[in-house]
Amino acid sequence: MSEKKKIKVLGAGCKKCKKQLEYVQHALRKKNKENEYEIEYVTDPDKIAEEGIFLTPALIIGDKVISEGKIVSENKLEKML
Template identity: 55%
Template sequence: MALAARSAKTLNVEYVTDPVAIAEAGIMATPALLVNGKVVSQGKVLTESEIEELL
């Protein structure tokens, strides 16, 4: 969340725990990160710099 607060981009951050929603997104491993509806990372805890690169 700190990264979102510092970002010059407009970000919408959602914490999803619903297993059905997670499966519908095609996520097979958590944690996961979606950017513009596309899964860009799953099954790995990312560092802030890795997240910045994916955004």
């Protein structure tokens, strides 16, 4: 079995950060790809800084920073996955 792709949602636990996490989960469910991805919700400020992120919410898929300081819509996420 192949290794799961990683999605990281980075944030301080604020409403927008939680909303981004929710959008990721919904998009994976809609595309029936929940088993293909591993989601990590990172709230530790030191770990967020290690990723080079300065604004949250932030979204990383694989090793690529997709967004920083804004929410990616569910529709856009579905197209990316």
